[in-house]
Amino acid sequence: MTQTVFAPWDDPSKKPLIRFDCVTKRFGDFVAIDDLSLDIFEQEFFALLGPSGCGKTTMMRMLAGFEAPTEGKIELAGQDIAPVPPNKRAVNMMFQSYALFPHLSVYENIAFGLRRGDMPKNDIDDRVGEMLKLTRLEKFARRKPHQISGGQRQRVALARSLAKAPKLLLLDEPLGALDAKLRQATQFELMDIQEKTGTTFVIVTHDQEEAMTVASRVAVMDEGRVIQVATPERIYEAPNSVYVADFIGDVNIIKGTAKPSGSDRYEILHTDGQPPFSAVSETSFSEGQTCHLAIRPEKVSISADRTADADNAVQGKVLDIAYLGNLSTYYVELPGGQVIKAQTANTRRVSRRGFTWEDSVWLSWTATAGVLLAE
Template sequence: MSNATVTGPRPGQKFAPWEDSSAKPLAEFRSVAKRFGDFTAISDFSLKIYEREFFALLGPSGCGKSTVMRMLAGFETPSAGEILLGNQNIVPVEPHERPVNMMFQSYALFPHLTVEDNIAFGLRRMKMPKVQIEQRVSEMLALVQMDKFRRRRPHQISGGQKQRVALARSLARRPKLLLLDEPMAALDKKLRRETQLELVDIQCRLGTTFIIVTHDQEEAMTVASRIAVMDHGKLVQVATPLETYENPANRHVAEFVGDTNIFPGTIEPAGQGMCRLRDDASGCSFLATQSKPFVAGKRYFLNIRPEKMEMTAGHPQDGDNCIEGRVLDIAYLGNLSTYYVDIGQPKPLLVQMTNSQRVQSGHFSYNDQVWVSWHPNDGLLLDC
């Protein structure tokens, strides 16, 4: 990468301005709503995004995440509420007058222009002096490692290289906010993973605030300092990747961010900060840590991630949290295997086990009778 001055947070560095009550957000949505006729796309949306964050808007198609980004860019006008950048309400400000740039999914490179001319296009529109344009373009080419391709046209470079050029063009005007709309959707999985890490490194070097829209949970977890999970035009949870995965706010977040197993049922106290959930379908009783107050007799969901489950051929010694089943299917993914275990319910249990050795001994096969178990601390109770 380039030798640009490091201004953003580095991996492992403590960076949590959202935990500081005195920190001022760079961008803020205040009770924003967006309606298209009778359809409400965004409802009572309030969110704070801080300087130097790499922020992700995550959710399924149609949840409203792109509408949020388009309102921030100025391509859509809120039906209600305010959008602040710094201390200024930017709702009345024209898109080209906002210190915001947007990188589109299609990259939108000019096919008749070279790589360097694509990057310089916006700077020329700003009437920046020629010497400064040449210097800025060279900086951007070095930043995205595309200097030796500066004379080529878009049809002469790969998809990953086009993505870098589009990023360089978006950053050339040094916006306060860079908006990325599914920027890696067109890349293959391996290149996408490499590009994600490069994107994080570039953001760290520049210190520019990035906001990415994606439906890819893995992508959001890889690049973001915080993730806003959306559903039907509303914010469901805003948290770090770790918090989002390990402590989802509800069943929607638990099932959307990664794989999980859900047991619905009623709970009762079990003493010493523990409770028991009686599974509706199997009638089995599972022990769980009481992490927050609960109402006895009320229905809850017990959420357990597949990698936190253990699978054995015999009945485990600790019989509190275990259930018998049959291996229905196996997905071998190289570094790990996912086992689909039939426990007599419509949806099989998912159990993930790492393939730590090249030749696995004592592994499980199709139709094997097994026992699945987990530690009480690894289950999370969620409200219905």
């Protein structure tokens, strides 16, 4: 049985759940969101990713109803949501601080919003029971927030947010308060819960690894604009700009000028007196155009001798070595002074490192390993 791939953004007949249409948000003279258009589809786990101050939280606050757009409109399920007050929107927001009531039990925290909505008591019991089961908190129903761990408090906040079955759940840096290991485990729990409920999740984060792990698509933002929206794989393997390549993961950026050398093939002239690098690109560059070759360190091989059939091979000197347990990253200085990172997997538990500081080494990579970018 073939599994259907979830990609409503590739289907022209699918209508988005959320549509930002030419939205601008100003605070006085400051433009927080700059003429932004974006579609988010039902059942997506969508990540807004970017550095502090890029506008991602402002977007979320507009969706929640705490801010109104200065220009443009935001639609939820085809309806302009500007006139709809926050408490009447089919949207819930889970805050970074979790905002749990300390004097109420886990059960009462989850039931709080349902009681305010005049739900019959039996239905409240059933719904809270469902939420406790979904977030694996049944055993902790009678405890107060201070009697459970940070990860459990995070799940209570999630259960409370989902109890009213919102169309859309907004998560503002939801895992910021958790330690690294718990964060990782919770990311998978979030994905699992999102899949089971079918709720559309929009998460705001500055943690690229988190966005890449949980999201069906990621919007990389900078200064109030969306620079690229794509699946995590596309963002990593085919960034559309130096900014995105540099923001996501580790990357080498080699600046040069392009010279066409055949169908989709280019030579990149980078350092006086050094042979050009070879790259393949679907984007066309004119002769002499400034370009940037972005190559991930894991796509650069390091060896003692020149690889005979490599598209690109360059000799350099090992400046630094970062041992990261599962990986070693070698910082290699090229003749022109540029430093290139090459990564190798440490597959054996105890292995003698092949190269050490000051060693002369060869770096090589294929013509298709890098992405050629204009800016």
